[in-house]
Amino acid sequence: MADVTNGDAFVAFERVQKSYDGETLVVKDLNLSLPKGEFLTMLGPSGSGKTTCLMMLAGFETATHGEIKLDGKPINNIPPHKRGIGMVFQNYALFPHMTVAENLSFPLEVRRMGKSDREEKVKRALEMVQMGEFGGRRPAQLSGGQQQRIALARALVFEPELVLMDEPLGALDKQLREHMQFEITNIAHNLGITTVYVTHDQTEALTMSDRVAVFDDGRIQQLAPPDELYESPQNSFVAQFIGENNTLEGTIQEIKGNTCTVKLDDGSIIDAKPVNVVKPGDRTLISIRPERVEMNKERLSPDAHTLRAEVVEFIYMGDIFRTRLRVAGTEDFVIKTRNAPDQRRLKKGEQIEIGWLPDDARALDA
Amino acid sequence: MTDNTAGPDHITGPTPDNALRDADRAAAGGPMLAADGTPLKKSLARALRRQKLRALGLIAPLLIFVLITFVIPIGDMLLRSIKNDIVADTLPRTVQSLSDWDAEAQDLPGEDVWTDFYIDMWFAAERKEHTRLGTRLNYELTGVSSLFRKTGRRVDRFDTDIYTDQFIALDPGWEEPQTWAAMLGDGPASDVLPLTAGAWEDWKAFNVEEGDKVLEEDVPDLMYTALYHELSQGADVSGLSDRLAAAGEAVGGFETVSLREQFADADEDWLDPEVWQIIQLYSPRVTPGYFANAADMQVTPDGVEARPENQRIYGMLFQRTLFMSLMITGSCILLGYPVAWLLANLPMRTANLLMILVLLPFWTSLLVRTSAWKVMLQQQGVINDVLVWLGLVADDARLTMINNQFGTIVAMTHILLPFMILPMYSVMQTIPPSYLRAAKSLGATNWTAFWRVYFPQSVPGIGAGSILVFILAIGYYITPEIVGGNTGTFISNRIAYHISSSLNWGLAAALGSILLVVVLVLYWAYDKIVGIDNVKLG
Ligand SMILES: Nc1ncnc2c1ncn2[C@@H]1O[C@H](COP(=O)(O)OP(=O)(O)OP(=O)(O)O)[C@@H](O)[C@H]1O
Ligand SMILES: [Mg+2]
Numbered sequence A: 001m002a003d004v005t006n007g008d009a010f011v012a013f014e015r016v017q018k019s020y021d022g023e024t025l026v027v028k029d030l031n032l033s034l035p036k037g038e039f040l041t042m043l044g045p046s047g048s049g050k051t052t053c054l055m056m057l058a059g060f061e062t063a064t065h066g067e068i069k070l071d072g073k074p075i076n077n078i079p080p081h082k083r084g085i086g087m088v089f090q091n092y093a094l095f096p097h098m099t100v101a102e103n104l105s106f107p108l109e110v111r112r113m114g115k116s117d118r119e120e121k122v123k124r125a126l127e128m129v130q131m132g133e134f135g136g137r138r139p140a141q142l143s144g145g146q147q148q149r150i151a152l153a154r155a156l157v158f159e160p161e162l163v164l165m166d167e168p169l170g171a172l173d174k175q176l177r178e179h180m181q182f183e184i185t186n187i188a189h190n191l192g193i194t195t196v197y198v199t200h201d202q203t204e205a206l207t208m209s210d211r212v213a214v215f216d217d218g219r220i221q222q223l224a225p226p227d228e229l230y231e232s233p234q235n236s237f238v239a240q241f242i243g244e245n246n247t248l249e250g251t252i253q254e255i256k257g258n259t260c261t262v263k264l265d266d267g268s269i270i271d272a273k274p275v276n277v278v279k280p281g282d283r284t285l286i287s288i289r290p291e292r293v294e295m296n297k298e299r300l301s302p303d304a305h306t307l308r309a310e311v312v313e314f315i316y317m318g319d320i321f322r323t324r325l326r327v328a329g330t331e332d333f334v335i336k337t338r339n340a341p342d343q344r345r346l347k348k349g350e351q352i353e354i355g356w357l358p359d360d361a362r363a364l365d366a
Numbered sequence B: 001m002t003d004n005t006a007g008p009d010h011i012t013g014p015t016p017d018n019a020l021r022d023a024d025r026a027a028a029g030g031p032m033l034a035a036d037g038t039p040l041k042k043s044l045a046r047a048l049r050r051q052k053l054r055a056l057g058l059i060a061p062l063l064i065f066v067l068i069t070f071v072i073p074i075g076d077m078l079l080r081s082i083k084n085d086i087v088a089d090t091l092p093r094t095v096q097s098l099s100d101w102d103a104e105a106q107d108l109p110g111e112d113v114w115t116d117f118y119i120d121m122w123f124a125a126e127r128k129e130h131t132r133l134g135t136r137l138n139y140e141l142t143g144v145s146s147l148f149r150k151t152g153r154r155v156d157r158f159d160t161d162i163y164t165d166q167f168i169a170l171d172p173g174w175e176e177p178q179t180w181a182a183m184l185g186d187g188p189a190s191d192v193l194p195l196t197a198g199a200w201e202d203w204k205a206f207n208v209e210e211g212d213k214v215l216e217e218d219v220p221d222l223m224y225t226a227l228y229h230e231l232s233q234g235a236d237v238s239g240l241s242d243r244l245a246a247a248g249e250a251v252g253g254f255e256t257v258s259l260r261e262q263f264a265d266a267d268e269d270w271l272d273p274e275v276w277q278i279i280q281l282y283s284p285r286v287t288p289g290y291f292a293n294a295a296d297m298q299v300t301p302d303g304v305e306a307r308p309e310n311q312r313i314y315g316m317l318f319q320r321t322l323f324m325s326l327m328i329t330g331s332c333i334l335l336g337y338p339v340a341w342l343l344a345n346l347p348m349r350t351a352n353l354l355m356i357l358v359l360l361p362f363w364t365s366l367l368v369r370t371s372a373w374k375v376m377l378q379q380q381g382v383i384n385d386v387l388v389w390l391g392l393v394a395d396d397a398r399l400t401m402i403n404n405q406f407g408t409i410v411a412m413t414h415i416l417l418p419f420m421i422l423p424m425y426s427v428m429q430t431i432p433p434s435y436l437r438a439a440k441s442l443g444a445t446n447w448t449a450f451w452r453v454y455f456p457q458s459v460p461g462i463g464a465g466s467i468l469v470f471i472l473a474i475g476y477y478i479t480p481e482i483v484g485g486n487t488g489t490f491i492s493n494r495i496a497y498h499i500s501s502s503l504n505w506g507l508a509a510a511l512g513s514i515l516l517v518v519v520l521v522l523y524w525a526y527d528k529i530v531g532i533d534n535v536k537l538g
Helices: A050-058 A100-109 A115-128 A144-156 A174-191 A202-208 A226-231 A236-241 B016-029 B040-079 B085-090 B092-098 B111-126 B130-138 B144-157 B161-170 B177-184 B188-192 B194-210 B221-232 B242-253 B259-266 B273-281 B289-294 B314-345 B348-363 B366-377 B382-390 B405-429 B433-441 B446-474 B478-483 B491-500 B505-529
Strands: A011-018 A027-034 A039-043 A065-070 A085-088 A162-166 A194-199 A211-216 A219-224 A246-256 A259-264 A269-274 A283-288 A307-316 A320-327 A330-338 A351-354 A361-365 B297-300 B303-306
Touching (some): A011 A050, A039 A050, A050 A194, A100 A144, A144 A174, A174 A202, A202 A226, A236 A283, A246 A269, A259 A283, A320 A351, B092 B273, B130 B144, B144 B259, B161 B242, B177 B194, B188 B194, B194 B221, B221 B242, B289 B297, B314 B348, B314 B405, B314 B446, B314 B491, B314 B505, B366 B382, B366 B405, B366 B478, B446 B505
Antiparallel strands (some): A011 A027, A283 A361, A307 A351
16 A cells, blocks of 8 residues: 655655554554655544554554664664654653753753753754743743744754654644644754654644555555545545545446446436446445535536435535535535635525536545 | 824724723722622622631631640640749749849858748648659759658658747647637738748648638647747737737747758758759749750759760750661662652552552551561571571671661661652652653653653652651651660650650650751751752642
């Protein structure tokens, strides 16, 4: 699934497995490689093994099987403090008994750097996160967002080539989180560091990353750039996990090159694009993004299949309209339309006809 | 300049800014009012008062319990360290007349004092209070106890009856209690003869105590002695009754007896000015004597001075107590820290099991544990046997590990260890493992991560445990008593000795007060150095 190790990968997981209790595998078969400078996000539901992967990379857990390589060298036997990997923890883990400046100078001290160099670097790191005046404060005297910046500065101050972040924005409110997302990506790109970022917030993953690895059940379900992940999910887990998604269940009737026809469970026929279905008769889940559903028949090809739908609910959301429909037996079919001057506002109980381009309906595994 | 009032800040209409300003002005002008129109401050105070009363009601039972069973008795106990009523209560007259006596002169006090002392002693002996007084003064001068006991047996057989006989011979009316009662009731006579009148009052009071009627009892010799003394000193009784006037004239020719000789007959130590010095020194109702004693000093007529070298023990005992308590606290830290760390880092189930092991000592009697250490450590004990068997120690050179400081430190470390482990554990439990991980990811070795990051955060636990253990240790009694021998006992053993054996409660109280002050001072110093807010029990 993921690209197999290539020569110039900076970080590489090769067939890594991990079990805590000797009975269940938390990480099942992890293959992952990322080049220098990439911002990779691990995204997945709770308990899917993201933190475990990060901890194995940082050296706090050992892989039960397989190899982890950093810059081409296996690091299984290198203790954490020699790996030179910067890390930002979910609760920040700022040392409460040290001031902000002392926290930042800690990694430099243990590297036996001279005092003046240390001060210089601490100052620059604080300025980088715009916290220049806060050097003398204790972590407890900072707000959550400020602590977050300090944690980031501390992970970067000793200039690691690889930085790991485990849900660093989990404790912040929405607005601050969006701001910090922007800042973190900015800093990471400016410094050219390789970043592995863990989150279970999909918006965060989509907006920040070069590539996203979607985790579930100890495996990477899909590894792709954000747009590809959103637009061409490889399986139904990814389709449902990323963004809003309508699903329709049915059976493949016919596969013809890039399109197939599917018979839904209520008997209606639709067009779709076969993604991981192989032969007619297979059960399939059709995934359609709400904003790709078309109500205007003129924009569809004349021979396209359409479905009858009844408006269940119309929600005005400002920039968009969100309309819930009863389609082919489900009541959870959602369409989103832009709030444009020519856009009609549907009424509850109204009967309409909907359709889509065959490419926008992806026939995935059931 | 243009007209200021026309600026954009001075629109008079209802803008939000103006509304805020109005609100400010209202607040500054009069008090804020609550919804029902009472001033806000007042209704807040009322609400708070109700809350406080309820809180007080909740703690009231405990408060009363603590007051009655703890604060009052201990306060009383501590007061004993300076209280010294017994001399002034038992020898009221002597104390007064002795106050002018010059102790420096090395002379014995005059006849006034002897008469007062005779009267005081007579009553004290009748009431059996002289032995207690003797015991009290014996703390200050050995031998006084037996002096008082001996004299108390003799004082009602003194030869003062010659005064009695001579007064009665002069006028048989003197034999009648009624005569005395009439004379000293309350008339001019009691003003002229204060000593006699006072003695009569005491005699009446004594009879009431005994349940006797004063008018049916024989007038005691001391009354005649007192009367003789005052008349012979020239009390002016001319204008009073004839009988008294006659006696006043006759006393010049009376045969006399020297009270000083009588006392000297009873015990010749009464001729030693030092005895009188001690009585004078300890006649005030408040004395620094116990504290001086507890600090290895003594009160002399010249002030407070150090005791002779060979009588100093308390300073050494205090030092030893402090030193050993510190040693015990130190070894508890060393032994407890790794255990607490392990407890805090093990999975819950294993940690609970270990915790039971830590708490196990609490379930066995203190005496049993201490005695077990005796079995372990004595010369024919388990440890020595094993060492001899291993050939590490020769059979004739078995180690002495009990009845000395070593034994006390070992046994007390064992007993107090849980008090160190528990606070440390509860503090360490709150230190998330991510701190250590963060430190390591920042490049710190295991040791640096521990020392620079984990340890400082566990210090509050060490502080709490240390204070607990140290304060428990410094006042510990049972264990040093059993395994301490001569060199391993604490100041508290001495306090217990004074409370239950020597019955010198004042000294015990003074030692206890000093101990309390030492602990408070150490606590204060700890606060200055480490900071008391750095102490956390969980
Ligand atoms: N120290 C451990 N001992 C035993 N099991 C563990 C341990 N740490 C994690 N697990 C288990 O491993 C699985 C994966 O955990 P992990 O922490 O990697 O999940 P995650 O993807 O980071 O989830 P979240 O989004 O909630 O942080 C979980 O089922 C968890 O119960
Ligand atoms: Mg996690």
